[in-house]
Amino acid sequence: MSDVSKLAGVSKMTVSRVLADPALVSEETRQKVMKAIEKLGYVPDRIAGSLSSRRTNFITAILPTLTNSNFADSAQGLANALRAADYQLLIGYTMYDLQEEERVIRTMMERRPDAIVVAGTVHTKMASEVLMRAGIPIVEIWDVPEHPIDHAVGFSNYEVGRNAAKYLISLGFKRIGALGSRADGDVKDWRGESRLLGFGAALREAGIADDLIIREGSAPVSYDHGAKTLGSLLAKAPDVEGIFAVSDISAVGALMECHRRGIHVPDQVSILGFGDFDIGRQCYPAISTIRVDAQMIGRKAGELLLSILEAEKGADVPEGARVDVGFELIVRETTKRLGG
Amino acid sequence: MSDVSKLAGVSKMTVSRVLADPALVSEETRQKVMKAIEKLGYVPDRIAGSLSSRRTNFITAILPTLTNSNFADSAQGLANALRAADYQLLIGYTMYDLQEEERVIRTMMERRPDAIVVAGTVHTKMASEVLMRAGIPIVEIWDVPEHPIDHAVGFSNYEVGRNAAKYLISLGFKRIGALGSRADGDVKDWRGESRLLGFGAALREAGIADDLIIREGSAPVSYDHGAKTLGSLLAKAPDVEGIFAVSDISAVGALMECHRRGIHVPDQVSILGFGDFDIGRQCYPAISTIRVDAQMIGRKAGELLLSILEAEKGADVPEGARVDVGFELIVRETTKRLGG
DNA sequence: CTGAAAGCGCTTACAG
DNA sequence: CTGAAAGCGCTTACAG
Numbered sequence: 057m058s059d060v061s062k063l064a065g066v067s068k069m070t071v072s073r074v075l076a077d078p079a080l081v082s083e084e085t086r087q088k089v090m091k092a093i094e095k096l097g098y099v100p101d102r103i104a105g106s107l108s109s110r111r112t113n114f115i116t117a118i119l120p121t122l123t124n125s126n127f128a129d130s131a132q133g134l135a136n137a138l139r140a141a142d143y144q145l146l147i148g149y150t151m152y153d154l155q156e157e158e159r160v161i162r163t164m165m166e167r168r169p170d171a172i173v174v175a176g177t178v179h180t181k182m183a184s185e186v187l188m189r190a191g192i193p194i195v196e197i198w199d200v201p202e203h204p205i206d207h208a209v210g211f212s213n214y215e216v217g218r219n220a221a222k223y224l225i226s227l228g229f230k231r232i233g234a235l236g237s238r239a240d241g242d243v244k245d246w247r248g249e250s251r252l253l254g255f256g257a258a259l260r261e262a263g264i265a266d267d268l269i270i271r272e273g274s275a276p277v278s279y280d281h282g283a284k285t286l287g288s289l290l291a292k293a294p295d296v297e298g299i300f301a302v303s304d305i306s307a308v309g310a311l312m313e314c315h316r317r318g319i320h321v322p323d324q325v326s327i328l329g330f331g332d333f334d335i336g337r338q339c340y341p342a343i344s345t346i347r348v349d350a351q352m353i354g355r356k357a358g359e360l361l362l363s364i365l366e367a368e369k370g371a372d373v374p375e376g377a378r379v380d381v382g383f384e385l386i387v388r389e390t391t392k393r394l395g396g
Numbered sequence: 397m398s399d400v401s402k403l404a405g406v407s408k409m410t411v412s413r414v415l416a417d418p419a420l421v422s423e424e425t426r427q428k429v430m431k432a433i434e435k436l437g438y439v440p441d442r443i444a445g446s447l448s449s450r451r452t453n454f455i456t457a458i459l460p461t462l463t464n465s466n467f468a469d470s471a472q473g474l475a476n477a478l479r480a481a482d483y484q485l486l487i488g489y490t491m492y493d494l495q496e497e498e499r500v501i502r503t504m505m506e507r508r509p510d511a512i513v514v515a516g517t518v519h520t521k522m523a524s525e526v527l528m529r530a531g532i533p534i535v536e537i538w539d540v541p542e543h544p545i546d547h548a549v550g551f552s553n554y555e556v557g558r559n560a561a562k563y564l565i566s567l568g569f570k571r572i573g574a575l576g577s578r579a580d581g582d583v584k585d586w587r588g589e590s591r592l593l594g595f596g597a598a599l600r601e602a603g604i605a606d607d608l609i610i611r612e613g614s615a616p617v618s619y620d621h622g623a624k625t626l627g628s629l630l631a632k633a634p635d636v637e638g639i640f641a642v643s644d645i646s647a648v649g650a651l652m653e654c655h656r657r658g659i660h661v662p663d664q665v666s667i668l669g670f671g672d673f674d675i676g677r678q679c680y681p682a683i684s685t686i687r688v689d690a691q692m693i694g695r696k697a698g699e700l701l702l703s704i705l706e707a708e709k710g711a712d713v714p715e716g717a718r719v720d721v722g723f724e725l726i727v728r729e730t731t732k733r734l735g736g
Numbered sequence: 737c738t739g740a741a742a743g744c745g746c747t748t749a750c751a752g
Numbered sequence: 753c754t755g756a757a758a759g760c761g762c763t764t765a766c767a768g
Contacts, residue, residue, distance in 0.1 A: 057761065067739045072763065082737060097529070102506040103446050104761035107744050112443060122468045132463055135489060144507065147487055149475060166442040167484065189437070279678060308678055335675045338619060338648055397745065407755045412747065422753060444745035447760050 057098065064092040075100055106168070115361065116146045116169040118160055120176075120245070121276055126331055127175065130197060130354035134173060137358025141366060143170070152275040153243045158183040165190065171361045177201040177208065178246040193364050195357045198247055200380050209357045209379040213247045216346050216383055217254025217300075220328055223385060224298035225262050227326060228394035231293055232259060233268030235285040235301040235310060237275045245275035248302035251330065255300055268293050277302065282309020290317075297325060297394065304329035304336035307343050311390060322392035332386060341389030348383045356381065397438065404432035415440055446508070455701065456486045456509040458500055460516075460585070461616055466671055467515065470537060470694035474513060477698025481706060483510070492615040493583045498523040505530065511701045517541040517548065518586040533704050535697045538587055540720050549697045549719040553587045556686050556723055557594025557640070560668055563725060564638035565602050567666060568734035571633055572599060573608030575625040575641040575650060577615045585615035588642035591670065595640055608633050617642065622649020630657075637665060637734065644669035644676035647683050651730060662732035672726060681729030688723045696721060 061068045066085060073080045074089040081089070092098075106112040117134055119127045135145050146169060148160040158180045164172070165186060171193040179187070187194050187205050194206035199213055224232050236252045237245055256266040270285045270292075282301060286309070289296060301307035307329030314321050321327055321341060329336050329345040336343030356379050367373045401408045406425060413420045414429040421429070432438075446452040457474055459467045475485050486509060488500040498520045504512070505526060511533040519527070527534050527545050534546035539553055564572050576592045577585055596606040610625045610632075622641060626649070629636055641647035647669030654661050661667055661681060669676050669685040676683030696719050707713045 068762080069739055070737090073738085076763085080737075085737080099502075099505050101447075101508060101761055103443060103452060103508050104744090105763070106443050107441075107447050107746085108761075108763040110744070110763090121472070122462055123465065123472055125463065125465070128462045128468055132461070132489065135487075142503075144486060144503075146484060147475075149472065162439075163482075163484075165439050168441060168443050279674070312678065334619070335678060338652065338675060339679055408746080409755055410753090413754085416747085420753075425753080441745055444760090445747070447762085448745075448747040450747090450760070 057100070059096055060089065060092045060098050063096065064088045111170055112168050113143050114146050114167055114169040115143050116148065116164045116167070116172045116174075118148045118150060118157060118164070118172070118174040120150050120152045122147070122149065124276060125333055126348070126350040129350035130175070130357075133351035133354025134358045135354075137355045137362065141362050143365075151243070152245050154178070154180050154183070155242050158186075161186055170365055171195070173197055173357050173361070176246055177204065193361055195360060197353050197357050199250065200378050204376065204378060207357075207360060207374070207377045207379075209353055209360060209377075209381065211348055211381055211383050212254075213250035214254035214257075216330065216348075217251035217256075218258040219254075219383075219385060220251070220300040220330070220346060221255045221258035221262070224300065224326065224328060224391070225258070225264065227298060227391060229297035229326070230264060231268065231296045232264060232298045233270065233289045233293060233296045233300075235282060235289065235299060235306050236269065236271050237273050237277055237281065237302070238271050241274070243274045245277070245302070248275065248277070251300075251302055268296060277306045279305060279309035279312065282306035282311075283313035284309075286310040286313045298328070298391070299325060300328045300330075302330055304331045304333040304343055304345055307345070307390070308333075308335055308339055311339065311341075311343065321390050326391040328391055337388075344388045344391040345386050346383050347386050349381055352381050397440070399436055400429065400432045400438050403436065404428045451510055452508050453483050454486050454507055454509040455483050456488065456504045456507070456512045456514075458488045458490060458497060458504070458512070458514040460490050460492045462487070462489065464616060465673055466688070466690040469690035470515070470697075473691035473694025474698045475694075477695045477702065481702050483705075491583070492585055494518070494520050494523070495582050498526075501526055510705055511535070513537055513697050513701070516586055517544065533701055535700060537693050537697050539590065540718050544716065544718060547697075547700060547714070547717045547719075549693055549700060549717075549721065551688055551721055551723050552594075553590035554594035554597075556670065556688075557591035557596075558598040559594075559723075559725060560591070560640040560670070560686060561595045561598035561602070563731075564640065564666065564668060565598070565604065567638060567731060569637035569666070570604060571608065571636045572604055572638045573629045573633060573636045573640075574610065575622060575629065575639060575646050576609065576611050577613050577617055577621065577642070579611050581614070583614045585617070585642070588615065588617070591640075591642055608636060617646045619645060619649035619652065622646035622651075623653035624649075626650040626653045638668070638731070639665060640668045640670075642670055644671045644673040644683055644685055647685070647730070648673075648675055648679055651679065651681075651683065661730050666731040668731055677728075684728045684731040685726050686723050687726050689721055692721050 061071045150157040161183050173195045175198045177196045177199045196208045199210045200208045239249045259266040270289050272285050273281045329343045332345045332347035364373050401411045490497040501523050513535045515538045517536045517539045536548045539550045540548045579589045599606040610629050612625050613621045669683045672685045672687035704713050
């Protein structure tokens with residue numbers, strides 16, 4: 057930068073202004089500076105700029121994994137929303153492990169992000185404290201808790217579970233089960249667990265036994281997980297009529313296992329998934345599922361942050377926003393009314 | 397940090413040492429410093445550290461999209477390899493657009509990454525120059541060109557195409573086609589195009605016409621793309637016997653379209669995909685494909701970079717490394733010998 | 737519209 | 753094993 061200022065015959069301050077807010081500089085000076093920048097191939101150093109201005113234009117996104125198309129969609133939605141405003145995403149993975157999440161959050165704090173987006177509303181005590189004291193906007197995504205740390209953009213996983221149960225009940229079933237992952241230990245899909253909790257509650261409300269909710273294996277869930285948990289469920293209740301899987305991935309695995317065992321879906325058993333993954337749409341029979349607009353979650357989180365970070369002084373800024381993007385039941389071919 | 401040094405009654409330099417290399421500090425001093433850090437909840441500022449040390453521990457990864465499980469796997473493999481060494485990934489998306497790639501590369505340079513990983517070996521002239529002059533290690537992934545900008549980790553897409561053709565020829569087919577995306581304009585999947593080029597070359601070598609290579613629509617490819625290009629191919633050659641799709645996604649789309657048209661796969665036509673996506677493995681009939689270890693590409697790129705960046709002074713460092721991870725033909729149910 | 741001074745919070749390079 | 757000084761490359765906050 058000082059090279060540029062020398063070549064252009066102006067002060068460093070003027071070069072800085074040309075880059076930050078060209079309107080502040082006279083047309084003539086600007087031209088000189090631009091020419092010098094061009095000639096020297098000068099690339100401004102944002103690290104130095106960040107240190108000086110106390111703004112990094114980094115936004116941290118903490119996700120369980122990127123190998124899940126839903127979270128990848130949210131990341132992409134977030135990145136798209138932020139791109140125009142020149143923010144750079146700092147992505148961290150937790151592998152559904154709360155200890156790892158805490159570690160990632162701590163590491164990320166050293167990079168001084170301007171805001172943090174984190175998937176999930178359950179954190180270690182330490183992690184929650186770090187986030188609360190961070191002094192920057194925090195957006196929890198993929199759920200909408202009563203009392204978010206700061207902001208939240210998502211939907212109620214509990215209600216998803218309740219709706220799943222209600223739908224299966226409406227189909228006339230009495231023997232209803234679910235396929236999920238283990239709910240103990242650090243590595244745990246809390247959102248999936250919320251769905252199972254809501255599912256069980258709705259079952260009980262309807263006077264139906266909730267003893268067929270299988271929790272086996274650990275997140276992230278796989279096709280194999282679906283196949284195995286289906287086996288466990290069948291061993292327990294060969295007469296099960298309707299099944300809710302916490303993820304389409306498990307649902308597809310369960311469906312394939314049904315094929316192998318000669319159990320017809322949906323004539324003998326109905327299967328409902330979650331997530332509306334491509335594979336559920338394309339497989340045969342196509343999986344009935346509950347859809348969430350993952351990309352929209354990312355986009356809305358991004359827009360919320362921009363409205364806060366880019367607010368003019370004095371403008372009023374949303375406080376403790378809770379955005380519920382909802383969800384949608386998509387009935388396809390794996391669910392069917394009893395005797396229908 | 398100066399708060400910490402005051403509380404601990406030492407200089408800032410000593411605090412810095414405790415954090416960077418505790419072995420340099422006496423046990424007693426270290427304890428005092430650690431206690432002060434704990435008490436104040438001090439979180440070191442890596443932005444300042446980066447400016448001072450001229451190392452950011454950022455590594456930039458530039459990918460077409462994260463919504464493709466192959467690239468997501470590579471990103472995760474890269475992140476896993478770098479995590480232990482305390483590097484943070486800076487991920488950028490190009491949406492298969494070379495102009496956008498150039499823009500992303502320029503923006504990323506302002507963050508002063510210690511190295512850059514970029515998917516693909518075709519760049520705008522400007523982008524190539526920026527990368528060459530960057531003065532940091534560059535790893536191009538997902539192909540292995542004769543002359544990489546710096547390093548390369550991938551496989552030969554051209555050879556993938558050749559092998560696809562050879563395999564279909566070995567099945568006894570004479571009428572052989574392919575499904576790809578448009579090869580003109582800025583938005584373009586160059587790796588897919590390489591596969592088609594190799595495919596056509598092998599066809600010609602065997603004395604088979606290469607006029608059934610369809611290039612329609614733009615990357616990223618979709619199920620719909622597979623269905624539509626299959627339609628075009630069939631319109632041109634109703635008697636086509638073997639088809640190679642540049643991606644499993646297209647292959648699945650083509651397979652579904654065959655179902656709809658009452659064309660039996662593989663009895664009437666064989667379909668070979670690329671990428672070994674989950675969906676190809678799970679759909680019925682399961683897609684024959686060519687598999688690449690995407691996660692390994694990311695991991696090897698990460699390990700290569702670590703060996704360079706973490707090298708002791710004087711240690712010899714790989715120069716212009718070209719790592720070919722190869723690929724693997726996986727025969728499943730959508731390909732079958734003529735009359736077999 | 738332009739500039740000189742100070743400082744952001746660290747690490748480098750010495751010195752002892 | 754410990755510390756004082758200088759500086760990384762910008763922006764902030766004044767001043768004119």
